[in-house]
Amino acid sequence: MQFPESWLRTFSNPDIDTEALSQRLTMAGLEVEETRPVAPPFSGVVVAHIVAVEAHPNADKLRVCRVDDGSGEPLQIVCGAPNAAAGLKVPLARIGAVLPGGMRIGRAKMRGVESLGMLCSARELGLSQDHAGLLVLDVAAQPGQSLREALDLDDTLFTLKLTPNRADCLSILGVAREVSALTGAALTPPVIEAAPVALDDRLPVTVQAPDLCGRFAGRILRGVNARAATPDWIKSRLERAGQRSISALVDISNYIMLELGRPTHVFDLKRIQGGLTVRWAREGESLELLNGQTVALAPDVGVIVAGDEVESLAGIMGGEATAVTLDTTDIYLEAAFWWPEAIMGRARRYKFSSEASHRFERGVDFASVVEHLERMTGLILEICGGSAGPVDDQVIDLPRRDPVAMRLARCHRVLGVPVPRDEILGIFRSLGLPCRLEDDTFLVTPPSYRYDLFLEEDLIEEVARIYGFERIPDLPPLARAEMRCEPETLRGPHALRGSMAALDYQEVINFSFVEQAWEHDYAGNDDPIRLLNPIASQLAVMRSSLIAGLVANIQHNINRKQSRIRVFELGRVFARDASVADGELSVAGVSQPLRLAGAAWGPALEEQWGAASRPVDFYDVKKDVETLLGAQADALRCVAAPHPALHPGRSARLELHGQPIGWLGELHPRLAQQAELNRAPVVFELDEASISTALMPQPGELSRQPVVIRDLAVWVAPQVAYQSLLDTLAQVIASDGKLSIVRDIRLFDVWRDAAAGPASEKSMAFRFWLQDPEVTLDDATVEQCINRLLEALVSAHGVRLRA
Structure with missing residues (x-):
């Protein structure tokens, strides 16, 4: 929010300079992002009155002006401005x-004619980019008066x-x-007097x-002159607040919004057919807005309707159909309270x-609608000019203002400073917060313009802001240090x-x-959770898988000449x-x-001399x-299964202890x-909850006996999977105590006869490690x-011993 300091000081004028005022506001939570002068520094520029203008004897585009600068002696100035x-x-x-x-x-001579100064444009003075001609000043300006004083150019613009x-x-x-609460300066809001009522005209308004809409007020004005000039003081304040002057009626509406925080709307009364109706929009309705945009309305958008025609978006923007023009003479002023959730x-x-x-x-303040x-x-x-009708004020449903309690002890504990009770009471009163004290509890009723006071902590924040954060000592907190044992089997996200x-994976977020297409292509999800208000059209649904985002990361890095990419993400997915x-x-x-x-994409290993480059698999x-x-x-098992994002023959469902954990x-x-x-x-995707618990290490006695290694090669039917053979071996070892000496099993060779074709048997060679903890094996x-292990394989899978 931008505004001139001079405007602020008409309401509250503390005896501190601009820098101190900026610091006070920032420390109170209203960050002053920037302060800058209205005009750049210049000196020696005054108001001058052009008395006479003559043609230059030696130049067609120059003129010789006689000007009164308040010194008593007319000055001769040569000027090339077309509007002189x-x-x-x-100036x-x-x-x-x-x-x-x-x-x-x-002093200068221009084509032989002496010039004793220079008449200035706005651009030459750094006031704007307009250099089409001289800057024309108010006729009431006094010759000889400093231009900085005449235009109040020593003002400062605040940006909050x-x-x-x-x-x-x-x-x-x-x-x-x-400012008044922070500095103790008096608050002098504008004096608002009821306008004289000279008409009996009323416009019927129905709030459905x-x-x-919780409150709707309006009145009719007739005989206004829409072509009237906006006063310079209003125009100047609007321009310095970043608003462009348009016309008197629009400027006044904008001025009230900036001064009091009350957005209003001005309707051209003659363009309203019948009365006004406030309701929710209906399917199929559309509206042309003041900015020229035509929007299709939805049932959760509020509108103001005249007859059967939608006139404006409630609380957002008026429509072109009833906009005021310079020919407007009769108007309807509207001020309302719109529920924030509806806007x-x-x-x-x-x-x-x-x-x-x-x-x-x-x-927005709901109690001061009529006053504004x-x-x-x-x-x-x-x-x-014009004549005003009576104010129609409909109060439909306004927010409740329940008292909020703040305990003195709680305030002291949170702030760490024993702020005196009377000082806290003074802080609430300086902020205009109605307050009463019961024992050591403050009961504060939030005013109609404060929507941020709901909790005890909100009131404590108000005390801290006005008391001054710089007055709270910077002391480290003291607390008992309690050592907590972390479960050894639990692995958290970190x-x-x-x-x-x-x-060697890098984290991405x-x-x-x-995109909705990602959900269909990568997750097979045709009914994703949609966002009601997406930040971008392509980000319209919630993800149910992380894979698509990682593929986009890989694509982004490949486009930037990266040759090896390994990325991971730990994040939430969303599904119906x-x-x-609710919780x-x-x-x-x-x-x-x-x-x-x-x-993972690219080479399996970083480029090196010790190993040949091959793609990751x-x-x-x-x-x-x-x-x-x-x-x-x-306990991990890879089970062949289809997934919409994965290769049909090179993908697997991952199972841990028999439960699916990912892909x-x-x-x-x-x-x-x-x-x-x-x-x-x-790519892979795992359920975090399934892998966040690790096995507890179990100590075991080391055997002094030597390990015996034996190999076993068998012919196996082509459809038999290695995992099924391994499961059979594990099952027979667990069921036969004599086989407890088998410590490990590994598959170290698979061979097929290429000439026999893919349907032929395959040779699978297993290596067994055997060890007895007590005696040496014979x-x-x-x-x-x-032999017992071979029998189990023959019985379960029909294998044959390879000679």
């Missing part, structure tokens, strides 16, 4: 004046960076309340949506923002991130909002689940599990997953081609164990 004319009041840079940029004015909860400070009056996000939905919606969606309407009426009658980083109930960290009907996903990433699981990797595989060729990848990355015992 007798009778104008213009004059006298001899010795210094203009912006350091240019000094001296307000937090969303301080809607009450989106006006000069609101900021002045804060109490959840949209929030509607303007952004149509990809624009307005000053009115910015205020109404944060909360009277203030606006008075200005219109004073500037544009530990998982550390493990992934140790595996992607949006939880994704009717079994989920502190849950939303009814929405499951939000935490997932860990990774993706399924088994490389599978090994990363096993390393991540640690001791639980023995692993190459990206589907179609999706790799769609992402313009020359090789498909290998050959007979070892052979007996191997």
Whole structure:
């Protein structure tokens, strides 16, 4: 929010300079983002009156002006401005004046004619970019008066960076309340008097949506002169607040909004057919706005309707159909209280923002609607003339203002400073917060313009702001240090991130909002959770998988010439689940599990001399997953199953202890081609809850006996999977005590006869490690164990011993 300091000081004028005032506001939570002068520094420029203008004898585009600068002696000035004319009041840079940029004015001869100064344009003085002619001043300006004084150019522009909860400070009056509370200076709001009622005319208004409009006030004015000039004092304040002057009626409406924080609207009465109706929009309705944009309306958007025609977006922007023009003579003034929840996000939905919606969606004073309407009426009658009708004020449904309690002891504990009770009472009163004291509890009733006071902590914040954060000592907190034992089997998100980083993966953080096409292509989800108000059209649904985001990361890095990419993300996904109930960290009907996903693309190893370069494959990433699981990797199973994002023949569902925990595989060729990848990355996605618990290490006695190693090669049918053979061996070892000496089993060779074709048997060679903790194994015992294992394979899978 931008405004001139002089305007603020008309409401509250503390005896401190600009820098101190800026510091006070910033320390109170109203951050002053910038202060800058209205005009750049210059000196020696005064108001001058052009008495006469003559043609230059030696130049067609120059003229010789006689000007009165208040010194008593007319000065001769040569000027080339096309608008130089007798009778104008213009800026004059006298001899010795210094203009912006350091240019000094001296005596000069222009085509043989002496010039004793320089008449200036607005651009030459740094006031604007207009250099089409001389800057024309008010006819009431006195010749010889300093231009800086005449135009109040020593003013300072304040730019506040307000937090969303301080809607009450989106006006000069609101900021002045804060200044008065911070400095103790008197608050002098504008005197508002009821405008004289000279008409009996009323416009019927029906409010059909109490959840949209809580209060609606309006009145008719007839005989106004819309072509009346906006007074310079209003125009100057608007321009310095960043508003462009348009016409008297529009300028007055904008002025009231900036001064009092009250957005209003002016209707052309003759363009209203029948009365007004306030309601929610209906499907199929549309509206042409004042900015020229035509919008299609939805049932959750509030509108004001005249007859059967929609006239404006309630609390956001008026429509072109009833906009005032310079020919307007009869108007209807509207001021209302719109519920913030009914305005929030509607303007952004149509990809624009307005000053009115910015205020109404944060909360506007609902108790002063009529007073503000009277203030606006008075200005219109004073500037544009006309006659006013009575005010129609409909109070439908206003917010409740329940007292908020603040305990003195709680305040002292939170702030760490024993602020005296009487000082706290004075702080609340200086802020205009009605307060009463019961024992050591303050009961504060939030005023109608404060929408940020609900909790005890809100009141404590008010005390801290006005008391002064700089007065609170900077002391470290003291607390008992209690050592807590962390469960050894629990691995939190931070530990998982550390493990992934140790595996040479880099963490990424992607949006939880994704394209709808991603949900269909990567997750097979045709009914994703849609956002009601997406920040961008392509980010319209909530993700149910992390894989698509990682593929986009890979694509982004490939486009920037990266040759090896390994990324991971730990984040939430979102899916519909009717079994989920509302809770502190849950939303009814929405499951939000935490997932860990990774993706690898490019060479399996960094470029080096010790190993040949090869692309990363399924088994490389599978090994990363096993390393991540640690001791639980023995319980990991890869089950062939289809997934919409993965290669049909190079993907697997991951199961741990028989429970599915995620997926692993190459990206589907179609999706790799769609992402313009020359090789498909290998990706995985795991359920964080399933892998966050590790096995507790169990100590065991080391055997002094030697280990015996035996190999066993068998012919196996082509459809038999290695995992099924391994499961059979594990089952028979667990069921036979004599086989407990088998310590480990590994597959070390697979061979097929290429000439026999793919349907032929395959040779699989197993290596067994055997060890007894008590005695040295003899050959007979070892052979007996191997034969028992072979029998189990023959019985379960029909294998044949390979000679």
